[in-house]
Each structure stands twice: as structure tokens, then as C-alpha cells.
Amino acid sequence: MFGTIFQVSLLLINAIAILNEERFLARIGWVSASRLTREANPGFQQPYDQTGYAGQGQVDIGIKARMIELINAVRTLMRIPLIVINILVILYELAWG
Template identity: 65%
Template sequence: MLGTILYVSLLLVNAMAVLSEDRFLARIGWSSTRPPNVNFQTYDQSGYGAVQGQGEVGIKTKLIELISAVRTLMRIPLIVLNIVVIVYELLLGG
């Protein structure tokens, strides 16, 4: 049961890591870069993630930031984790 949860979470993180921002995310409006003609939101430095004039950052913005963070921060750890899982599966046939 715990192994299945770990496999599913590894597959989901892998799926987020391989999403192409130019080919897929930008087409559906989930790109972390904004076109130059769009007004940028100003962020209040008093609280983490608080936008001036609004109560909270939307879920869509949080998901875009999560995908961007996974793509940048988890690249090397994912390579290592995938190698470990592949070797485990080859040796033990889990």
C-alpha cells in the first residue's frame, strides 16, 4: 500500500517535471512568463504571496508556481529517484 502511494507520487512529480511550458502550458494559459502587453500584478512584501488589492493568490497561480518549482528544483533529485526505483525493480522485481 505504501509502495503504491510512493510510486503514484513519483509518477505525478515526473509528469509535472516533463510538461513543456512552450508547447503545452502556454497554450492553455498556464505559463509562468507573461506576454509583454499584460499588466503585471504587484506583490505586497509584507506577507508571502499576498497580492495588493486582492485577498489571496488564486489556485491557478499557485499551481503554476508549483509546476515551475518542480521543473527547476526537482530535476536532479528526480533523476536519482528514478534510477533508484528502476534498480530496485530490476533487482527485486517488486
């Protein structure tokens, strides 16, 4: 049971990790805020945030923005660990089926 849950979650994380921002996510309007800032301000002309880190002026972000941040975090942070975990799962399945 836990093995099946682990395999399903691993497949979902793999699916999130391989989403291409230019080919898929941009078409449906799920582009990260940093990408929009880079496209709007070429070079190093990025605006300065006056509110500070998690200041009182920060507005609560919606579900869509949180999903975009989750996709970007999975694609950035889980790339190397996913390679290792996938190799281990493949070797396990080959050895003990």
C-alpha cells in the same frame, strides 16, 4: 501499499516535471507570471514591486496561479533529485521486481 503510493506519487511528479511550458502550458493559458513579465518587458525593464515581500497590499492569488507556481517549482527544484530517485527505483525494480 506504501510502495504503490510511492510509485504513483513518483509518476505524478515525473509527469509534472516533464511538462513543457512553450508546447503545452502556454496553449492552455498556464504561463507563469515571470514569463509574462519577460515577454511584456524585454531586457531589464522589470517593474518594481512597491508592496514589498508579502506586504499588506498583496492580493490573495487563485488556485490556477498556485498550480502554475507548483508546476514551476517542481520543474526547477526537483529536476536533479528526480533523476536520482528514478535511477534508484529502476535499480530496485530490476533487482527485486
